[in-house]
Amino acid sequence: MERRLLELSVENFRSLRRVKIPLGPLNVLVGPNGVGKTNVLDVFGFLADIIRYDIEPALNARGGFSATAFRGMEGTPSHIRINLKATWTRNSSHNAPDEYELRITQRSKGESVSLSRRESFRFKRTQGRGRRITISGQRAQVVDVKQETKEETRHSIGLRRLSSGLSVLPRLTDESGGTEVAALAERLASFRVFDVNVSAACNPTRYPVAMNHLSLADGAFTLAPDASNLAAFLLWLREEEEEAWGQLEEDAREVLPQLNRIDFDFPSGAGREVVIVLHEKGLNGPIQLIDASYGTIRLLGLLALLYDPYPPALTCIEEIDHGLHPQALELLVERLRDASERTQFLIATHSPALADRLKPHELIVCQRDEQGASQVPALSTRQIEEIVEASEGLPLGELWFSGSLGGDL
Helix, strand or coil, rough: CCCCCEEEEEEECCCCEEEEECCCEEEEEEEECCCCCHHHHHHHHHHHHHHHHHHHHHHHHHHHHHHHHHEEEECCEEEEEEEECCCCCCCCCCCEEEEEEECCCCCCCEEEEEEEEEEEEEEEEECCCEEEEECCCCEEEEEEEECCCCCCEEEEEECCCCHHHHHHHHHHCCCCCCHHHHHHHHHHHEEEEECCCCCHHHCEEEEECHHHCCCCHCCCCCCCCCCCHHHHHHHHHHHHCCCHHHHHHHHHHHHHCEEEEEEEEECCCHCCCEEEEEECCCCCEEHHHCCCHHHHHHHHHHHHHCCCCCCCCCCEEEECCCCCCCCCHHHHHHHHHHHHCCCCEEECCCCCHCCCCCCHHHEEECECCCCCCCCCCCCCCHHHHHHHHHCCCCHHHHHHHHHCCCCCC
């Protein structure tokens, strides 16, 4: 059973007035600036912040409730709602998914403003209807129903008024709902927005001498979201994941025809700082990555991400095509599909050339209506398929660029 996020529903978060987005392994958001692509990604950033810091700090980081909620002609709505359906726990399935819902409400009375939250969790159990957890006020109610006896067991847990179950319940016992909530929270907390910082990716990074004795829990092998530890990560990949390293280097040579091989140098000697060096055709010596082109550095960062054997559950990439030659996009989309067997992708792009290489179920067209609300998706997969069929098979990017799919550039 694949462990995937199946659906995201949102009300009143930024420009997301009311959207329901089915999600597959690879999801590519297309549309002009300001239509809500970044807001879709920030829903997961918001949930990750709730897990790390709790509800109020997550809101305050975005300017508070009024700045985070949808701002339409009718004024600020009274609530923000986020609902997720997934197959993240061991007994879940597409027909019986895990479900999480958060509703944050702001009420005004005179000059007084107060916040409240309501959360609900639904998990499939081995037997019976499963486990339901409802959080309201300062209590969490846990309900289990056994299939054989239809017996319902209930118990409650005290929580602080605005504490989230995502941040509190994972610390509790299985009986109190800790096991399933921890599984859900772990995946949301691992959410990563990846954006290669070209300058940082070229910097020397420390490579531990006893790397083979370290465990993944030490975090030594985690690729940084900005690829600032790219050299150390790639060296580890070469030393510990020989097959993945060979495929990565082969891909790099396919897109960079002047490249012979990727190697490493240790400029500080015993300090074990490592830098990437490239051996290129026609040159009498290697060049350091810092002297390579912008597109070359970004490409290596993206390939490192796509060959990461231990990725988070969900990876988001904005402007994935930025700085890349169109000839790299064919290979990039193929590797994204391969990597989506290990991590789910949410990607934003403005590139019709990249969209040309996608399948209808991978494309999410975004646009905004006259009231400023995002329409995501603006078209269903079936509607996209019908438009492609009527066009006699024109590529998706060409159809999008022409306006046939909406989400005008």
